[in-house]
Amino acid sequence: MSFLSIDRVTKQFGIVQVIKGVSIEARKGEFIVFVGPSGCGKSTLLRMIAGLEETSGGTIAIDGEDVTHADPARRHIAMVFQSYALFPHLNVFDNIAFGMQIKKVPRAEIRSRVEEAARILRIEPLLDRKPRQLSGGQRQRAAIGRAIVRKPKIFLFDEPLSNLDAELRTRMRVEIARLHQAIGATMIYVTHDQVEAMTLADRIVVLRNGLVEQTGSPSELYDRPRNLFVAGFLGSPRMALLPARVIRGGPDQLTLSCPACTGPEIDVPGPFRREVRSGEPVTLGLRPETLRWDAADPMLTVRVEITENLGGSTLVHATTSDHQALIMTAAERLAVTPGTLMPLSFGGHPHVFDGEGETLRP
Amino acid sequence: MAAKTRVVTRAGRRRREAIAGLLFVAPATVGFLAFYLLPTVRAFQISLTDWSLLRAPNVVGLANYRRMIGDPAFWHSAWVTLTYVLYNIPLQTALGLLLAVLSDRLARSVALRAVIIAPYLMSNVVAGLVWMLLLDPILGLTNAWLAHVGLPRQGFLSSPDEAMASVAAISIWRNTGLTALLFYAGLQAIPKHLYEAARLEGADEWSMFRRITLPLLRPVLAFVLVTSLVGSFQVFDVIAVTTEGGPAQSTRAILWYIYENAFKFHKMGYASAISVTLFSVLILVTLLQMRLLRADHSDLD
Known part of the structure; x- marks a missing residue:
């Protein structure tokens, strides 16, 4: 029994269809992240759940109740906006209490609920400040405070961290994860940042051009991306993608020729989703952390362009012999000068995508 | 040597910039000095004399002011002006706000805004003349329409009881568009997310x-109130075109009374004394309003 059920919804702006039939189910207490490049429709979808955008087709149900065309206030949801949308003329207390004051909740109850939210978010000393007197992170907390006092069925977050600087973003990310653990509410979170998606989500929904590309847990999406788009979008640094051609197909093993590779052919162990014909063009996908410096039995040789020493690890930016960009994450500190030719091999089962960009892995 | 040259050029540049700045403000400054400051100072000087335009003025001290305090016609004109202000400000502000909010929340149409602002593009004199014809008790269209829906004929501008309200109505008709436009501009500065957040709540x-x-529109509201209040106290041209202070002095507003004293009765000294008094009162009212509405302070970033 799903708590939030989105069934084949569409959204039409004039003649442009921005959501082209999306179905998503969320369990109670689940943390779902919508991720995708800008313009993929993720924010529109969130606003449709909130009721801020009219739904053109399909249905949205929350807790078993069809709310497709219900007024936003009747959906029992709370939303945290990218801009925080705090009322600038009200102090933090009144911002958090806004909805309760409108519903004429008794003063004593308002006070106790606001104070409880402030305690959870550690903004008690800030309650009588105006938003302009707060830092970005404090504003964010106040906005979350306004959401939690409502005790909503679902929390909606619309890119809540993108106005914060990098360090604060990391801290607030942890706070949001902690908040989810503490109150156990169902949360839908929109971001274009794949790190936020990977770290926060129970389940990620990858959207592109108004369609769901893939849904799954962060590990599922990382380990078994269904297509090139998901493979390239999730994971930082990005997966290296090398064009190749099938020499011999087989159920357990593919023999490929790839221009970037050292030898004339390489073997990729199975299993595969389907029979692969020889001559088919494919793309080999290599995660940065699966690449190893291997002078003994190299599979490809790359030219180092730049190395980034991150302290605990090193990022090596390189190009292959056929000018494909490739990034390798080395756990150790590598001292290689730009221009060095570096022999690499890859461990594990590399990703293989067919000519349509679909994965050949099961 | 090089450093010294640079210092010299920097100072020179600063002086050139200062000269350019002065040149830019010069036209406005000359206008302000010649047409505002100088007449104000002169008016104050004249208010202390018995100048009649014809004879050389004699200094009479505060006699004009003393006379003003004991002049029932002056108090009557002050009262008439105040009724005009009380008709005008609340209605004009409320209507302007209503039009602005409606056109912001419902129909964001440029054509609609153009229609709303159209009356303001007409001069007060033209508006006054047009409405004088429309409100004519015998030949006017307004009474024809009233008769059509079965209402009795009204005197409008020719009735002592209705004349001031009619003058106010003409001003409201003309000025509401501007008020609405100012409010509309103010509304555009309020982020739309705030309304979405409120709807969710x-x-x-x-x-x-x-x-x-309303709270976020406060600075605009203050501006509108201050300018329209000052403008209302100075109502003149519509009266000059339509009623000339009549009937039975029912529309003899302060500015009209000043005009009569100055150019009909040739009592320049007395007219100046009333002018100076009006000026002082308006400054006080403006300061008070700005203070009460915290006009210099906005909650929006």
Whole structure:
């Protein structure tokens, strides 16, 4: 029994269809992240759940109740906006209490609920400040405070961290994860940042051009991306993608020729989703952390362009012999000068995508 | 040597910039000095004399002011002006706000805004003349329409009881568009996310207006109130075109009374004394309003 059920919804702006039939189910207490490049429709979808955008087709149900065309206030949801949308003329207390004051909740109850939210978010000393007197992170907390006092069925977050600087973003990310653990509410979170998606989500929904590309847990999406788009979008640094051609197909093993590779052919162990014909063009996908410096039995040789020493690890930016960009994450500190030719091999089962960009892995 | 040259050029540049700046403000400054400051100072000087335009003025001290305090016609004109202000300001502000909010929340149409602002593009004199014809008790269209819906004929501008209200109505008709446009501009500065957040919290249109729009519109509201209040106290041209202070002095507003004293009765000294008094009162009212509305302070970033 799903708590939030989105069934084949569409959204039409004039003649442009921005959501082209999306179905998503969320369990109670689940943390779902919508991720995708800008313009993929993720924010529109969130606003449709909130009721801020009219739904053109399909249905949205929350807790078993069809709310497709219900007024936003009747959906029992709370939303945290990218801009925080705090009322600038009200102090933090009144911002958090806004909805309760409108519903004429008794003063004593308002006070106790606001104070409880402030305690959870550690903004008690800030309650009588105006938003302009707060830092970005404090504003964010106040906005979350306004959401939690409502005790909503679902929390909606619309890119809540993108106005914060990098360090604060990391801290607030942890706070949001902690908040989810503490109150156990169902949360839908929109971001274009794949790190936020990977770290926060129970389940990620990858959207592109108004369609769901893939849904799954962060590990599922990382380990078994269904297509090139998901493979390239999730994971930082990005997966290296090398064009190749099938020499011999087989159920357990593919023999490929790839221009970037050292030898004339390489073997990729199975299993595969389907029979692969020889001559088919494919793309080999290599995660940065699966690449190893291997002078003994190299599979490809790359030219180092730049190395980034991150302290605990090193990022090596390189190009292959056929000018494909490739990034390798080395756990150790590598001292290689730009221009060095570096022999690499890859461990594990590399990703293989067919000519349509679909994965050949099961 | 090089450093010294640079210092010299920097100082020179600063002086050139200062000269350019002075040149830019010069036209406005000359206008202000010649047409505002100088007449104000002169008016104050004249108010202390018995100048009649014909004979050389004699200094009479505060006699004109003393006379003003004991002049029932002056107090009558002050009262008439105040009624005009009381008709004008609340209605014009409320109507302007209503039009602005409606056109912001419902129909963001440029054509609609153009229609709303259209009356303001007409001069007061033209508006006054047009409405004088429309409100004519015998030949006017307004009475024809009233008769059509079965209402009795009204005197409008020719009735002592209705004349001031009619003058106010003409001004409201002409000025509401500008007020609405100013409010509309102010509304554009309020982020739309605030309304979305409020809707999620269960606020209806009225509570959004009361709790979000109105407080965030305060600086614009202050500007509108100050300018329209000052403008209302100076009502003159519509009266000059339509009623000339009549009937039975029912529209003899302060500015009209000043005009009569100055150019009909040739009592320049007395007219100046009333002018100076009006000026002082308006400055006080403006300061008070700015203070009460915290006009210099906005909650929006």
